[in-house]
Amino acid sequence: MMQAVILAAGEGSRLRPLTRSKPKALIPVANRPIIDYVIDALLENGIREIVVVVGYRKEEVIQHLNSLDAPLQVVIQERQLGTGDALRAAEPEIRGDLLVLPGDNYINAASIARIKGVRNAMLVAEHPNPSNFGVVVIRSGIVREVVEKPEDAPTFTVSTGVYSFTPEIFSYLQTNEIPDAVSAMIADGRQVRAIPADEWQDAVYPWDLLKLNTRMLRGIQPGIAGTIDASVVRRGVVQIGKGTTVGPNTVIYGPVNIGSNCNIGPNTVIMPDTSIGDRVVIEPFTYVADSLIMSDVTVGSHSRIVSAVLGQGCILADHITTTPSASLIEVGGRVQKEEFGAVLGEGVRAAPFTTFKNCIVGNNVSILKGRTLAGRIEDGTRVM
Missing domain, CATH: 3.90.550.10 (Spore Coat Polysaccharide Biosynthesis Protein SpsA; Chain A)
Structure with missing residues (x-):
């Protein structure tokens, strides 16, 4: 054996x-x-x-x-x-x-x-x-x-x-x-x-999780265990967990996997290659695409989250943007060019109108005023 x-x-x-x-x-x-x-x-x-x-x-x-x-x-x-x-x-x-x-x-x-x-x-x-x-x-x-x-x-x-x-x-x-x-x-x-x-x-590296997430979403089975408003538009393979509610006029294009006890919308757009963990809140008029959102995250209204990995417990205010762009990043003594929007560690808090551009943010970082951020921000930093 x-x-x-x-x-x-x-x-x-x-x-x-x-x-x-x-x-x-x-x-x-x-x-x-x-x-x-x-x-x-x-x-x-x-x-x-x-x-x-x-x-x-x-x-x-x-x-x-x-x-x-x-x-x-x-x-x-x-x-x-x-x-x-x-x-x-x-x-x-x-x-x-x-x-x-x-x-x-x-x-x-x-x-x-x-x-x-x-x-x-x-x-x-x-x-x-x-x-x-x-x-x-x-x-x-x-x-x-x-x-x-x-x-x-x-x-x-x-x-x-x-x-x-x-x-x-x-x-x-x-x-x-x-x-x-x-x-x-x-x-x-x-x-x-x-x-x-x-x-x-x-x-x-953390941005590689986006490619892995895209690959693994190809294997999900469609299934709706939550409550979806009659006006919600779904295309492709969509999996939604127990206790999750999806509000009116929301559009979801699979493959998308949404966990349990989430609150999505109304008037949100969830695009392909997105996975959303448990107990996540995505507020109205927000657009999410090609992203991996872990559990207990809140994304405020009028936000645009693209090519992002959001660690557990991030609280993002309204009008947050992650913008994919390519830049040189040093990792382990090597410099390489990578294109992604943002990687946020656990417990990141961001003020309204914050833009992340090809940005890696450490755990428990607080961004106290809306601004555009790029590059690396170390664990525990307070950005004034």
Whole structure:
């Protein structure tokens, strides 16, 4: 019986400010934590022995896992030293061949089906920004080399972090990182196969969540559990949770997923590729498109929210605008050009007539006077 180990112990520091109070595996995408998609893909493949390694904010992760109807066993990584160390924490539970998967990347069931029967293999994918990942050099379907986050990537093929191993992997875990163990296996003459993923997506930086949200919304089922005024116009796939009310003359173009106990409208427009969490209030005459809005957010009237990630508990006054534009952003010592409207951490408060333009706002920032903001604003800042 094949076992699976999901590594969900890390913070996801490059996703800050969103991971300051929530591990990356629990970030909601299309209103479900990322780790849920990984567990679903394993269950669809008949893999029922699943070990989850938790660490950063482990109480929250354990609480969420306990709420799922899935056969999960939890192991704790005491200090977040790396993927190899996390896998080592699971060793006492492993009895045979195993799959290893990150708990904070999307992977589909077809990809797992491709790799689960192959001993000692790595799931690989093409990526336009390979330098953010382990870059894989392959010859004749066999992995020759894994280069971690190189400045100049030799190929566009990257490791997805999904592996199929025999128990001998544990004897190669000499450092705290799994790619080092794979390199040691290769150096020892062991063959590690490269298996192309069917579908895989990672959110490395906060704005990547918008692409992931768009992808995951393609899989939602239509369903209306809330109360919708007769004049509401719906097109495409729309899912609305229990206790949510949608006011008169609101227009919703799917795919859109709205959680439970929300209050939307009247006279609002919700455009495609938008997910809205639970207990969200969107006031009249507001337009939302291509955005990920987490739970307990309020967006004031006459606002225009486009290409934005709004963290939990943000309170935005009326006439708020997020404007997608491209600018150079430095992340982890690298400068890259990215186009999005805004990423707001938890508990951001913004005064009327605030405009965010390609802006990353830290947690608990207060904007006390309407103005145009761009670039980065650190946690806890008061903008006068």
